Every structure is written in structure tokens, then in C-alpha cells.
Amino acid sequence: MKTIALIIALVVTSIFGYSQEQTETFSVTVKVANPLNDNGHVLIGLHTADTFMKGKGILNAxxxxxxxxxSVTFENVAPGNYAIMVLHDENDNDRMDFEANGMPKESYGMSNNPMLYGPPTFADAQFELTESKEIVIRF
Structure with missing residues (x-):
């Protein structure tokens, strides 16, 4: 009898423990409003503060x-603070190209569509994900 009670207690404890580990996830749909042309591809990255401006994001498309x-949708994204970075890679070399003076040759944008005169920061582009969202990026 004690064995059956112990087994039931372990099963119930495992079920409750597992249910608390699962967090609700959301989707983030990214739409680019105004690509200048149909050349190449658009690279889209979902970033955390740790990956922003340091290469690929935690999810990429x-x-x-x-x-x-x-339009691209990232599925099963955990709640948290994120930023979207978008690059219109017109020559399909999978990176941003720059002029001799350091200015970008290709169109780019990020969440919140900030108007900047220098490199972007995570704070400029971050948003809190607490529900599924649609984010429109303008170049």
C-alpha cells in the first residue's frame, strides 16, 4: 500500500513539475514595408541584448x-526583450556592404524604426514580447 501511494505521489509531483517548466510561447511576424527593389534577399534576425550587432540572432530568416x-514569422518565441534587425542583401553575399567612408551601401532597418546618426543600440530597437506581435520595419 505504501508503495502504491509513493508511486502516485511521484507521478503527481512529476506532472506538476513538468507543467511549470513549459512557458507560453508567441510568434513574431516581421513585415518589411518598403524594399527598394526585388534584388537579392532580405535577412531578418531576432536578437537579444547578447547577440545584437554581434552577428546572427537567436532566430534568423x-x-x-x-x-x-x-513577411517572415518566427514561431515559438519565449517571452522576453528582443530586437529585430533587417538587411536587404541585394548582392546575396550574406553581409552588409559599406562605402569607403563607412556608410552602408544596402538598406537596413530595425524594430521601432529609430532614426539614428550612428550605430544602433539594443535600447533603440528593443521591444517586450508578452503576446504575439506583428512588427513593420521601414528602410
Missing amino acids: KSKVTDGQV
């Missing part, structure tokens, strides 16, 4: 511009 529009 590559999409063709179709009829002047781009």
Missing part, C-alpha cells in the same frame, strides 16, 4: 522580395 513585400 532569409526571404526573397516578392511584389515589393517581405
Whole structure:
């Protein structure tokens, strides 16, 4: 009898422990409002403060511009603070190209669409994910 009670207690404890480990996840849909042309691809990255401006994001997508529009959805994203970075990689070399003076040759944008005169910071682009969102990026 004690063995059956112990087994039931362990099963119930395991179920409650497992249910608390699962957190609700959300989707983030990114739309690019105004690509200049249909050349190349648009690279989209979902970033945390640790990955922002340091390479690839925690989730990444590559999409063709179709009829002047781009839309990508990141699924199963845990709640938290994130930023979106977008690059229109017109020559398909998977990186941003720069002029001799250091200015970008290709269009780019980020969440919150900040107007900057220098390198962006995570604080400029961050948003809190507490529900599924649609974010529109303008170049």
C-alpha cells in the first residue's frame, strides 16, 4: 500500500513539475514595408541584448522580395526583450556592404524604426514580447 501511494505521489509531483517548466510561447511576424527593389534577399534576425550587432540572432530568416513585400514569422518565441534587425542583401553575399567612408551601401532597418546618426543600440530597437506581435520595419 505504501508503495502504491509513493508511486502516485511521484507521478503527481512529476506532472506538476513538468507543467511549470513549459512557458507560453508567441510568434513574431516581421513585415518589411518598403524594399527598394526585388534584388537579392532580405535577412531578418531576432536578437537579444547578447547577440545584437554581434552577428546572427537567436532566430534568423532569409526571404526573397516578392511584389515589393517581405513577411517572415518566427514561431515559438519565449517571452522576453528582443530586437529585430533587417538587411536587404541585394548582392546575396550574406553581409552588409559599406562605402569607403563607412556608410552602408544596402538598406537596413530595425524594430521601432529609430532614426539614428550612428550605430544602433539594443535600447533603440528593443521591444517586450508578452503576446504575439506583428512588427513593420521601414528602410
